[in-house]
Amino acid sequence: MKKTLIIVIQLFFLWLLNELGYFLVKALNLPLPGNVLGMVMLFILLMTGVVSLKWVEEASSFLIKHLAFFFIPIAVGLMNFGPLFLQNGISLLLVIAGSAAIGIYITGAVSQTLAEKKVGANHDRSRNSA
Amino acid sequence: MIVLVTLLSIAITVGAYLLSRVVGKRYPSPFTTPVFFSTAIIIIILLTFGFTFEDYTMAKDIMTFLLGPATVALAVPFYKNREIIKKHSGPAIVGIVFGTISTIIGAVLLAKLLTLSNEILASVSVKSVTVPVAIEISNIIGGDPALTAAFVVATGIIGTMLGPSLMNLTNIDHPLSRGLALGTISHGQGTAQAATEGELQGAIAGVAMGLAAIFTAIAAPIIVPFFI
Numbered sequence: 184m185k186k187t188l189i190i191v192i193q194l195f196f197l198w199l200l201n202e203l204g205y206f207l208v209k210a211l212n213l214p215l216p217g218n219v220l221g222m223v224m225l226f227i228l229l230m231t232g233v234v235s236l237k238w239v240e241e242a243s244s245f246l247i248k249h250l251a252f253f254f255i256p257i258a259v260g261l262m263n264f265g266p267l268f269l270q271n272g273i274s275l276l277l278v279i280a281g282s283a284a285i286g287i288y289i290t291g292a293v294s295q296t297l298a299e300k301k302v303g304a305n306h307d308r309s310r311n312s313a
Numbered sequence: 314m315i316v317l318v319t320l321l322s323i324a325i326t327v328g329a330y331l332l333s334r335v336v337g338k339r340y341p342s343p344f345t346t347p348v349f350f351s352t353a354i355i356i357i358i359l360l361t362f363g364f365t366f367e368d369y370t371m372a373k374d375i376m377t378f379l380l381g382p383a384t385v386a387l388a389v390p391f392y393k394n395r396e397i398i399k400k401h402s403g404p405a406i407v408g409i410v411f412g413t414i415s416t417i418i419g420a421v422l423l424a425k426l427l428t429l430s431n432e433i434l435a436s437v438s439v440k441s442v443t444v445p446v447a448i449e450i451s452n453i454i455g456g457d458p459a460l461t462a463a464f465v466v467a468t469g470i471i472g473t474m475l476g477p478s479l480m481n482l483t484n485i486d487h488p489l490s491r492g493l494a495l496g497t498i499s500h501g502q503g504t505a506q507a508a509t510e511g512e513l514q515g516a517i518a519g520v521a522m523g524l525a526a527i528f529t530a531i532a533a534p535i536i537v538p539f540f541i
Contacts, residue, residue, distance in 0.1 A: 194379070194382060197382035197383075197385045197386055198379075198381070198382045200382075200385045201381035201382045201384070201385045202381075204381075204385070205381075214446070214449075214526075214527065214530045215446070215523070215526065215527065216384075216443055216445040216446050216526065217381070217445075218380070218381040218382075218384035218385060219384065219443075219522070219523040219526065221381065221382075221384065221385040222384055222385050222386075222387050222388045222391075222519065222523065223388070223523070224385075224388075225385050225386075225388035225389070226388040226391055226392055229388060229389070229392040230392065230395075236389070236392070236393075239386070239389060240389060242382075242386065243386035243388075243389040243390075244389070246379060246382065246383035246386045247383065247386055247387065247389075247390065247508050247515060248508075250383055250501070250504065250505035250508055250515075251330075251346075251347040251348055251502070251505035251506070251509075252330050252347070252376075253376070253377050253379065253380040253383060253501075253505075254348050254380075254466075254469060254501060254502045254505065255326055255329070255330060255347070255348055255351045255352055255355070255376075256326060256369070256372065256373035256376045256377055257373065257377060257444075257466055258348055258352040258466050258469070258470060259326075259352055259355050259356060259359070259366065259369055259373065260366055260373070260462070260463070260466065261352070261356070261463055261466055261467065262356045262359065262360070262366050263366050263459075263463075264460075264463045267460075267463075271429065271433070274424075274427040274429055275429075275433075275437075275464075275467075276471075277423060277427060278420055278423040278424050278427065278429070278437055279420075279437065279440060279464065279467050279468050279471050280471050280475060281419060281420075281423050282416045282417075282419035282420035282423060282437075282440070282441075283416065283441070283468055283471055283472040283475060283476075283498050283499065284475055284479055285415050285416060285419035286412045286413070286415055286416025286419065286441060286494075286497065286498040287412070287472065287475070287476045287479055287480065287494040287495070287497075287498045288479065288480075288483060288485075288494075289408075289411050289412050289415040289416075290408045290409065290411065290412025290415075290490070290493055290494040290497045290498065290521075291408070291412075291480050291483070291485035291487075291490040291491065291493065291494040292483065292485060292490075293404075293407060293408045293411045293412070294401075294404045294405055294407065294408025294409075294487070294489065294490045294493050294494075295404075295485055295486075295487045295489075295490040296404075297403065297404030297407055297408070298401050298404040298487055298489060298490065299487070301401075301403070301404065
């Protein structure tokens with residue numbers, strides 16, 4: 184019971200930050216979604232110690248654990264595009280899957296190669312100093 | 314009537330999600346990822362009983378109410394993993410920039426090759442960005458908002474279905490790179506998938522999603538006009 188109450192209060196706080204994010208994006212005409220700005224604000228609040236991790240931790244881990252759930256109702260909206268996908272289905276599937284595969288491979292391979300190179304350089308340095 | 318349909322829709326959605334968690338754990342495969350599996354079940358049920366998406370809209374609005382706060386919450390794993398993320402910030406940013414540009418070029422080239430219309434080409438070029446940003450960029454380059462939203466959602470599903478096995482196949486095993494790739498290409502849905510792999514993966518995916526949105530807003534209006 185007490186845990187549920189804590190989660191509800193924490194959810195309300197996260198919701199406030201989200202609303203503030205959307206308000207600021209609109210007011211300042213920023214090229215960002217409001218929720219992403221809300222995320223940046225919460226990170227800054229945590230870094231500066233204005234907000235303690237304990238204030239948001241329970242609700243955050245609950246929401247992140249079930250993050251996929253929130254995309255299901257949105258994905259159901261694809262049923263409105265049945266005719267388009269029936270008509271151009273194969274082409275669209277090829278474009279979306281192909282470009283996603285290219286992007287995933289490039290992002291992963293580039294970052295992994297660079298990250299490992301950096302680790303390798305550090306190893307060399309420690310070997311030289313030894 | 315609408316109240317009854319909405320309550321029923323919510324029950325079906327929650328049921329499908331819980332079922333997908335059990336099935337996905339027991340039979341892990343691209344087709345049992347929660348969003349694909351649940352969405353397929355729900356669409357089949359709605360169509361079978363003659364319901365339209367409009368009947369489902371109220372339930373959708375109620376259930377996605379916490380999506381914004383959930384995105385805000387991604388700051389927490391990011392904060393907890395800040396040291397390791399800081400250590401890899403260089404490779405991460407280069408990875409996101411290369412990934413963003415390659416997926417835009419990949420999409421427009423394939424669309425051109427398959428002779429899809431310019432409106433579809435423009436709409437599909439921004440498919441890797443979270444919906445609210447994608448719609449704005451799409452408007453600038455001559456895409457259609459509804460079409461764009463559909464492509465974004467489809468990319469979220471296909472990227473999360475394809476991504477993990479593709480990276481296993483190509484030996485991309487660095488947790489940072491796996492989260493980065495899923496967040497950059499499949500936005501929020503990729504982030505949800507990355508979070509199931511681990512806290513660091515989820516954290517970096519959330520950041521990648523935000524940065525990819527910014528880079529796409531800069532790159533798409535420059536790249537896409539060359540192909541229209």
